[in-house]
Amino acid sequence: xxxxxxxxxxxxxxxxxxxxxxxxxxxxxxxxxxxxxxxxxxxxxxxxxxxxxxxxxxxxxxxxxxxxxxxxxxxxxxxxxxxxxxxxxxxxxxxxxxxxxxxxxxxxxxxxxxxxxxxxxxxxxxxxxxxxxxxxxxxxxxxxxxxxxxxxxxxxxxxxxxxxxxxxxxxxxxxxxxxxxxxxxxxxxxxxxxxxxxxxxxxxxxxxxxxxxxxxxxxxxxxxxxxx
Amino acid sequence: xxxxxxxxxxxxxxxxxxxxxxxxxxxxxxxxxxxxxxxxxxxxxxxxxxxxxxxxxxxxxxxxxxxxxxxxxxxxxxxxxxxxxxxxxxxxxxxxxxxxxxxxxxxxxxxxxxxxxxxxxxxxxxxxxxxxxxxxxxxxxxxxxxxxxxxxxxxxxxxxxxxxxxxxxxxxxxxxxxxxxxxxxxxxxxxxxxxxxxxxxxxxxxxxxxxxxxxxxxxxxxxxxxxx
Numbered sequence: 010x011x012x013x014x015x016x017x018x019x020x021x022x023x024x025x026x027x028x029x030x031x032x033x034x035x036x037x038x039x040x041x042x043x044x045x046x047x048x049x050x051x052x053x054x055x056x057x058x059x060x061x062x063x064x065x066x067x068x069x070x071x072x073x074x075x076x077x078x079x080x081x082x083x084x085x086x087x088x089x090x091x092x093x094x095x096x097x098x099x100x101x102x103x104x105x106x107x108x109x110x111x112x113x114x115x116x117x118x119x120x121x122x123x124x125x126x127x128x129x130x131x132x133x134x135x136x137x138x139x140x141x142x143x144x145x146x147x148x149x150x151x152x153x154x155x156x157x158x159x160x161x162x163x164x165x166x167x168x169x170x171x172x173x174x175x176x177x178x179x180x181x182x183x184x185x186x187x188x189x190x191x192x193x194x195x196x197x198x199x200x201x202x203x204x205x206x207x208x209x210x211x212x213x214x215x216x217x218x219x220x221x222x223x224x225x226x227x228x229x230x231x232x233x234x235x236x237x
Numbered sequence: 238x239x240x241x242x243x244x245x246x247x248x249x250x251x252x253x254x255x256x257x258x259x260x261x262x263x264x265x266x267x268x269x270x271x272x273x274x275x276x277x278x279x280x281x282x283x284x285x286x287x288x289x290x291x292x293x294x295x296x297x298x299x300x301x302x303x304x305x306x307x308x309x310x311x312x313x314x315x316x317x318x319x320x321x322x323x324x325x326x327x328x329x330x331x332x333x334x335x336x337x338x339x340x341x342x343x344x345x346x347x348x349x350x351x352x353x354x355x356x357x358x359x360x361x362x363x364x365x366x367x368x369x370x371x372x373x374x375x376x377x378x379x380x381x382x383x384x385x386x387x388x389x390x391x392x393x394x395x396x397x398x399x400x401x402x403x404x405x406x407x408x409x410x411x412x413x414x415x416x417x418x419x420x421x422x423x424x425x426x427x428x429x430x431x432x433x434x435x436x437x438x439x440x441x442x443x444x445x446x447x448x449x450x451x452x453x454x455x456x457x458x459x460x461x462x463x464x465x
Contacts, residue, residue: 012243016269039436041244048392092452103432140371147375164276180451204331208267223408224320
């Protein structure tokens with residue numbers, strides 16, 4: 010399917026047919042996912058694909074009981090490695106080999122830089138891995154739709170419960186869940202397009218003038234008046 | 238272009254032709270971006286598109302001097318609203334109107350839930366907005382490529398310097414930068430495919446068995462031995 014058709018026709022789906030996804034279909038989808046760009050090509054993503062009923066039930070419990078978790082043919086727990094340097098050596102070796110880096114010194118310097126990010130506050134590594142991993146999640150949903158497989162992104166779950174249920178160390182951030190399956194409800198596919206903010210509202214040329222104020226860290230706190 | 242061709246042929250590009258992007262091309266790209274799914278359809282994204290030379294120079298300073306910031310036809314500062322409820326009223330009104338919510342009580346309940354997220358620790362709202370906004374950034378890069386426009390995602394910049402340079406309140410999170418422009422260097426487009434981790438390595442069926450340990454919060458700390 011054309012990219013614009015995929016993006017324009019895709020709908021989040023909650024009702025799935027009782028039809029499994031073949032391993033071949035899943036592989037085809039992830040063949041696209043793996044090609045997602047990431048900062049420094051560090052690819053921190055991992056995908057735990059839950060197809061077994063008992064696993065989906067365990068996930069549902071960690072996801073506040075949401076029904077489509079067990080209705081879906083598969084639910085993907087999208088995970089981000091919190092170690093920016095986890096795959097750095099392979100990435101920079103590849104850059105060296107393909108001439109993108111001039112020499113080993115440059116490679117070693119980069120590797121040292123990325124390893125130093127390990128010492129950032131954990132909050133920053135959470136942001137880092139969430140950003141790169143979410144980039145891949147869009148390709149997951151688009152590539153699925155291109156294979157006729159519907160999806161729904163979910164942010165509502167207890168990350169610690171997910172970790173515990175599937176023996177995931179706290180070295181990984183549960184970034185989001187994505188349900189996958191063949192759609193069954195025509196209304197979900199052909200209903201009216203959902204509200205989306207307009208291009209005019211979200212694009213700002215050379216000056217930032219949003220319609221909403223954002224959530225400031227200290228809203229309403231004004232500079233103290235001079236004592237005199 | 239077919240989705241799989243967009244994803245498979247896209248390359249991150251650092252050298253751009255000295256050719257501006259028409260406003261029409263930019264609008265076409267963002268027409269796809271605005272259709273990105275997000276948790277509860279809350280769409281926290283904003284895009285500051287810098288085309289003026291002085292602005293690109295100011296951004297370059299905040300991005301540790303990276304050259305392609307000023308070479309690009311446009312640089313997009315991808316921003317995430319830190320207020321989850323910023324657009325919630327419009328979204329839930331739309332759900333009510335289209336029959337996706339049964340009544341006003343359901344709408345009000347959802348609105349209250351989302352507003353309560355404002356009181357989460359700021360770290361969680363940063364994660365929340367980074368996730369949803371990064372989802373849109375993938376569609377930005379893919380839709381650009383579909384229009385013949387190359388891009389490069391960038392995570393290396395000083396967010397406070399970006400805020401200061403463009404008068405962005407701390408109610409918004411600078412999530413990433415994306416350079417845009419027509420590619421000029423054939424080598425960048427037709428060079429060997431970059432290293433990408435394999436599907437086998439990143440996909441885990443029903444049990445999590447990653448090749449890397451992640452970055453645990455307290456690595457190597459063992460339970461204290463009993464005093465005796």
